[in-house]
Amino acid sequence: MFLVGYDVAGVHRYVFEPVRPVDIFGGSALLERFAEEAAKVASEKGATAIYSAGGTGLFLAGTEGAAASLVGRLPEILDGLTAGGARCTVARVQFRGDFRADRRLLADRLRAERFRKALEDPPRVLLPMGTRPAQVCEACGREGRTVTRRVGNREEELGPRCQARYMASRGRAPTIAEVLGGDGDDVPRGAVLAAVYVDADGLGTQLAEVRSAEELGRFSKQLTHSVQRAVERAIQALAPLPVIQVAVGGDDALLFCDAARLPELASALWEVLGHASSELGVRFSTGVVLGEPFLPLRLYFAEAEEALREAKRHSHATGRACAGVRALMAGTRHGVRGDLLGGPLPQEAFTGEGGVWRLVELVRAVGPSQRAGLGDELALKSREEAALSVEYRASRDKAVGEAYLGARNLAELYGVEPLALLGGALALSAARERWEPAREGER
Amino acid sequence: MSGWVLEFHPRSPLLVASVWDPAAGAHLASVSLSGPDGEPRALLPGSSLRGVLREALARFAEARGGAECAWRPGVPGVCTCPACRLFGIPERQGRLRVSSTDAEARWRTAAHVAIDRETRTAWRAGRALWTERAAVARFEVRVEVLGELAEAEQDLLESFWGWLETVGISVGQRKSAGAGAFGVRVRGVEVSRPEPRLAPSHPGDRRRYALRVRLLEPAHVVGPRQRDFYRDALSVIPGATLRGSLGWALERIGRGDLARELFSAERPVLIGPAFSVEEDWPLGVGVPWLSRRRCRGAGHPVDVLAQDVAAALGGEPTPATCPQCGAPLERGGTPRPRLLVLGHTAIDPQTRRAAQGQLHYQVALEPGTTFEAQLLARPDQAEVLGAVGEVLVGGRRARGMGRAIVEVREIPTPPLEERLKRLADTIQKLGARGADRVAVLGLVSDAAVQPSLAEVVRARGLVPVAGELRTVERGGWDELRASLRPLREVLAAGSWAAVRCPTPDSVAALEELEREGLPDPEEICPLIVVVRGDEGVVRVPEVIGGSSTRGAERDQLVREVRGLCRTHRDRLPERSQLHNLLRYAQQTDSVEEVALFFEYQASRRELQRHASFLKELAERARGRYPGNPEGLREFLAVVVRAAQVEREAARGQRQEGPSGGRGRGA
Helix, strand or coil: CEEEEEEECCHHHHHHCCCCHHHHHHHHHHHHHHHHHHHHHHHHCCCEEEEEECCEEEEEECCHHHHHHHHHHHHHHHHHHHCCCCCEEEEEEECCCCHHHHHHHHHHHHHHHHHHHHHHCCCEEEECCCCCHHHECCCCCCCECCEEEEECCEEEEECHHHHHHHHHHCCCCCCHHHHCCCECCECCCCCCEEEEEEEECCHHHHHHCCCCHHHHHHHHHHHHHHHHHHHHHHHHHHCCCCCEEECCCCCEEEEEEEHHHHHHHHHHHHHHHHHHHHHHCCCEEEEEEEECCCCCHHHHHHHHHHHHHHHHHHHHHHCCCEEEEEECCCCECCCCCCECCCCCEEHHHCCCCCCHHHHHHHHHCCCHHHHHHHHHHHCCCCHHHHHHHHHHHHHHCHHHHHHHHHHHHHHHHHCCCHHHHHHHHHHHHHHHHCCHHHHHCCC | CEEEEEEEEECCCECCCCEEEHHHCEEEECCEEECCCCCEEEEECHHHHHHHHHHHHHHHHHHCCCCCCCCECCECCCCCCHHHHHHCECCECCCEEECCEEECEEEEEEEEECECCCCCCECCCCCCEEEEEEEEECEEEEEEECCCCCHHHHHHHHHHHHHHHHHCEECCCCHHHCCCEEEEEEEEEECCCCCCCCCCCCCCCCEEEEEEEEECCCEECEEEEECCCEEEECCCECHHHHHHHHHHHHHHCCCHHHHHHHHCCCCCCEECCEEEECCCCCCCCCCCCCCEEEECCCCCEEECHHHHHHHHCCCCCCCCECCCCCCEEEECCCCECCEEEEEECCEECCCCEECCCCCEEEEEECCCCEEEEEEEECHHHHHHHHHCCEEECEECHHHCCCEEEEEEEECCCCCHHHHHHHHHHHHHHCCCCCHHHEEEEEECCCECCCCCHHHHHHHCCCEEEEEECCEEEEEEEECCCCEEEEEEEEECCCCEEEEECCCHHHHHHHHHHHHHCECCCCCCCCECEEEECCCCCCCCCCECCCCCCCCHHHHHHHHHHHHHHHHCHHHCCCHHHHHHHHHHHHHCCCHHHHHHHHHHHHHCHHHHHHHHHHHHHHHHHHHHCCCCHHHHHHHHHHHHHHHHHHHHHHHHHHHHCCCCCCCCCC
16 A cells, blocks of 8 residues: 655645736636646545545555556646646555554655755746846736636737637636726626635644544545535625635635625625534634725735734634734735724634724724724824824714724724734724625715 | 936825835725835836836927937837937847835825716715825935936936926826826036956865845846736846846946856856845855745744654654754745735826726835855956946846945855765764765755756765755856856755765865866856755744834834823813814914913813913923923824824723723724
8 A cells, every 4th residue: 555645836836927807817727627636636546545635645545556657647737737837746655554653654755756856956947037017928927828718808819828828717816996896897887805714723734643544534524524614604695795715725724805794794704614523622713804805816815824823823822723814905904903893813813792893893883084084093193192092082972982892892892902903803894894885876 | 428317305195106005904005115214215116217218308308309209119110309318228238227215205195986976976886986195205216327328318317307307206106196296406527437456366276155235226036927918026136137146236337358257257256046045044044945944933933954864864864843842844934025916007108197997016126135145256356347337236236226335255164074064963963874974065056056966966976875855957048158057957045955975085085176166058047056954944034024023112102192181081171172283282382381381271260270281381381391382282283183082982981881891992
């Protein structure tokens, strides 16, 4: 018996290389198709797929010949599907009965194989010297043009890798405008896009302890099923508004949706994942990013990764599934605030009476001029003065008073700064507000 | 080199390069930078000002009988009108460079509403309500002449500046609503630069230097063009970009020959990419090593280099948890530079408003950030590079982007033997065999190694053992040859490879490789390596730049005032009375007069209950604010708010009874 593993190098880089959602969606679909094809080929060769998803896979082959054939075939399949856009490393080890030790050995082999390839490979030329801009693929800017396709009333020239992506996604990916409730490419004025990235915490460490192939296979199936179910529920919660789903890993979900509908989407996701957590003993953290809809999705993803990392740190410290919320755009992109709410919060802090979503509604009830003043005060460099000014405003305006009381109660429960919470709620309320004029279409 | 300084005096708040600012809850906020005290400073991007000046000059020149500007955004073609000659067009560089500038600002957040044209009232049904955060600031902008101006151009510009001084100028968004109006004063300046010392002093052996680049303006350093409208901002400054910046700086002072001697000679200066660092970091620690981890607990930085090498040599496996707190380790610990997002558009000279479909966002490296690259050079070459002083990094240089100061300092490097021994000792402790003959090559440059890294190390008698190599795409524009360089996937800086040195010759070869590096035939990505010892890990912040200083003085004042109001909680005057005191203080610059007024109020029978509080105010006015009426007004403004808050808190407590409970605003 032989264990065969594959690992696609730079999944995130490959998926988010292009700018347009349709091409990103296509890259993600190609990797999903590769995972399916790999399992199918393994089965044809008499091997059992333990798991195959999100750029990694593990198989148990009965004979050395089957294992060797799989090692040779998988890179060819990926190369064919992605037209050389993505590359994978495949390795095999003899299965000697100790599943954990053999998997560790396989991981070492994969690492060594990756190193060997990078060491031996000469620099790969993507565009030769003197290539004129008119010869470069319009979609990614990283390969030569080879094909022409028609988009609406104009022609577009692409390279083979982007053509493969486009063919994989054709007709299946909604546009950003459609996600935000607009038509075609017309983004509703003032709409805000949200990226929601959910991932299981410390899964690698947990899986490393699994003692048998059957157990690991069963666990992987359950996990994938739970994540899929959560995503389906979230998509249903927003229907008929579409959601873009991009696969970037085996146990995670990355969704792009209208920020105004974030509470519904996140609540639906967390509800299903909450059940899965208790069944599988896995905790899911969440990173959320809000931003202008015209930016490339890779910027959202990079920021969502940061938010998720921070949320995972808090989840580790508190033992509860946490969520972090960031904004992609401000005058200064990073560092001014980091997390919009002052730090990641447990997911239960968002939902229910007295939660963040309710606080956002309270802030929305505040008059626009009061909100403008509140924003100014929250940005004061003296925190004492900011607190005094907000308290003063709260004593003079009922709606501000209720929002501030809500922020204080929530802050007391979860040990964060009330002013930070109020500021975050102000930002989230702006994201909800911006949606409405265009949606209602009253003009 | 000559130029002008344009002083902009605000007549109305400025809203420029605006983006959504969640921190202030504003739908549109004028772009800002973090000042050293944490206070945001207003930024006036050179690109915005250049567009406005260009458009104004085109109109001015036309009115004086000059040619009409024929350039249209997005339409290829050449125009020779004075505005296009002086400010340039995409196909041709102009003769003026407009710098970006930032300034201390007062920030104004205001709610706005659209008016329904049918009802002539606020368009509430459409909920067209939004908030804007604008800056009131005084800017000084430098306009430099690149090369020489013809006499007619000089005359035109002088008249143009005079005209601007008379009519002023409007910059940024909402100009038709009166925003962004400035009065202008112009003065001519002579800009002189120190000429680098050219005589090679002591050629000597190659050494390792740190090239520190401090950005004075936003820098536009980007990846390949995508979809004709987007380029990714890079978080590093590639070596080829730095080389071009230094070469161009020498070219600008008429020493292009020196640039060619430095970078195209038989043994050229080799430069790696620059990574963001803090100013006070030791030299040479900015490389984002792939062996670097951070724990998920307290964020401890951990470098697993020795553990990885030991594991490859049969020692203990690399730990997955933090040695300090036991939390899981994750990749990272590499700081990112601060990025700016600027909204910008092109002005259509025909319609004189934002051109259709020309609204873009551009991402730039934030000014104030310091980057560090490593370079291999002879002492005399390093001396020349160090004398360059000011360079322009990246693109959009004529539009107020990329101005930076460079500095060159030698990196202290311990002897090779010492580093090898230190690593060997650590690896040996981790149970590895044969550790004494192992060295780790760390790549400090993005390297296009021909034919491959494996061949290069084997040719020197070195045997690869283990490592972590990653690739990155590098290419770009060759200014000297005016053509695109090849775009290649090359080994990324931060990668490392452990090699065995079986013979003394191979150790000597290793030392030579570290000292000399390997040039890239395409002149983009040379191989620069450092033999890594078991060096400590520098704790790095996640984001480079910025400041955590908050208004400590103001905090103290607010705390004091709140304490004072709490002490007199039951004897506080009504809000209207306090406002009356503040109004009085606003009408006179005499602190003594204000204090006297407080005492007078305290002496009135109907205000007897508040007398002690008023007397204390009078005492503080005399004691703390003699000759400082502005400070006294600020103090009283805090008093008005604190008194209201404390009064409300007392009322809440009285209503809830002695058992307490927390009332609103307590």
